[in-house]
Amino acid sequence: MAEPQSENGRILVLDDDARIRQMLSRYFEDEGYHVTSVGDGNGLRVSLQAATFDIVLLDLMLPGGEDGLSLAREIRASSDIPIIMLTGRDDVVDKIVGLEVGADDYIAKPFHLREVLARVKTVLRRRRPQNPSPPPAASEEVLRFEGWTLDPGRRQLTMADGTAVDLTTGEFDMLLVLARQPGRVFTREMLMELTRARNWEAFDRTIDSQIARLRRKIEPDARRPSLIKSVRGVGYVFTGKRSE
Template sequence: MATAPTLPEHILVVDDDARIRQMLSRYFEEEGYRVSLAEDGCGMREYLDKQSVDVILLDLVLPGEDGLTLARDIRSRSDVPLIMLTGRNDVVDRIVGLEVGADDYIAKPFHLREVLARVRGVLRRRQPRASSRVGNPPSEIYCFEGLRLDVARRQLLSDDAGEILLTTGEFDMLCVLVKHAGRVLQRELLMDLTRGRKLDAFDRTIDAQIARLRRKIERDPSQPALIKSVRGVGYVFSARTRQET
């Protein structure tokens, strides 16, 4: 029996600059992706109400509702990977974007190959890893403080509340912390392990991601017991973990 063809991954570009929309559309279609376009929040919502997408490229500065407002709206309904397109000097807005749930950001002006690499990165991390062995693959499930982290299925389950939805960036961050439990991890290393790039000067990407993750898994985010800060260095996952076999 013939199998159904796999559909190309679907990107939604939300930007009020027609030149940027067309440039991204042409480039990604040539790379084999399916691309849809919206020029503002109204167009974005109208499209998302009808279609599902695999990743959203969202401009920070838009007419009417800005990108931060739209990012909050997206996160209230979905954990779809979200990459913000920002001005090079919008440091504060970039941090806020990550705090409201963006998985990554790209500063304008950008190189198209960089955008492609970032999109491929979030999509690759988003997909559950296929087993390379026949039969039952080795388990990679970690249990701690009433939570169960299933790495292969990319799920975080709570004994009390069921599944806790995490963005791609949040899940990647938690996996790195849990797998290195008890070890102090520098911000630079966390950036490299979760995003595959270097930490820029004054870049608070990691801090913003940690803050959002704490709000989802800590009983009291203001007094974190699982992810602790190490002043001037980075973070350490301090909970006792048990790996299921």
Template sequence: MTKLERRSDRILIVDDDPRIRQMVSRYFEDEGFVVIGAADGASMRRALADHVVDLILLDLVLPNSEDGLALAREVRTTSDVPIVMLTGRDDVVDRIIGLEVGADDYIPKPFHLREVLARVRSILRRRRPVETPQQDLGQVLAFDGWRLEISRRRLLNPDDQEIELTTGEFDMLAVMVRNAGRVLTREMLMDQTRGRQLEAFDRAIDAQIARLRKKIESDPAHPTFIRSVRGVGYIFTGEAGQSGTAEARGA
């Protein structure tokens, strides 16, 4: 499929305020997106059952005793679709918890639609293969039998099974493997994985590292790949290198 033939990205916005849903829908549709609206958790579930979506804009505060954090956690049990949290509560704790449960970004209300669009495009751009020189299209980073296929954004374990990673987890692991043997501070990790300078919440970075360890370490409590450096950050200690292209391996 060529770039021009690629279908429009589908955005699901979950917000109980019809004015916000309408405002966001019109703006994103004018930018070429397909937008699906949902007012609560029940309608979100129906939308996800009926449509394939590329990203969810999810309000933190929703009616019927279901909040965005609980819904984000529910989505993460079955899908790695990117989630951007929206909230009128500018609370650091809420922001940290949102990132801990697997959200890819967090935008406080009131927000500028241009900023929301820029963040959404940034996340989606990281999710899809980029146009790179032919020799780099199938780049594979390898460590101890694991393979990280960069253009396809896939992680395969030594048994050739695909391990699902969120956008943030994939970017985090790629940065760490590329910098194997180098101590990375939390600020460096936040900057390199988000593509912009953000407040580096220690708990948010630590939570993402903890989720990665559960997926790649045989004993997450005693990690052998991603090790903590007390008071500084983390270091990737696996035997990292390039294993050739995914195409060459028949992936």
């Protein structure tokens, strides 16, 4: 039997509480979404391999040794799928850590279903393209800096020894925008617009999280960045030296 199609999107819910899974599934299905719900990390992995989703609602506190933060890191290592963290603790530290590992938003339990719906719509609205740009031509200039090679045509970043570094789509686009114009200071708003070309609402943490993940992959010391530097109160600037 063919899987039902949804006009609004596909949601993957991970929560160890069956009542919450059922509540979210019923509510979002009534709102026109297709929902898949699972109770642990293994179910999450199987579902992500079996189907494509528009957003993940991910519980922070899970039994069995895995938690939402580790699963968010795992998802973000290979995918830009939006993630909203759900948690029973309204801890500022947990919230910041969740956003830094790649979550797009954070909702504390108990929550109102209408609030969750509003957050989902906002995140999806930021993510969906309005006027998508065409993919870069294969002949587009290859950028070289500090031993790195950034190839827009192949969408590949390689180290000096030729080893390829895995970047998500968002990380690659962020690095490409910055590396094309070394020395230029970009505000978060400019980076959001240039890397996503989407209808969005100001969400500085999205950019900060993306930069933090990118630094961990390309900087010799992510705590003392030498390629992508912060400009206090403004945004970021690429300071790597270009080479031919």
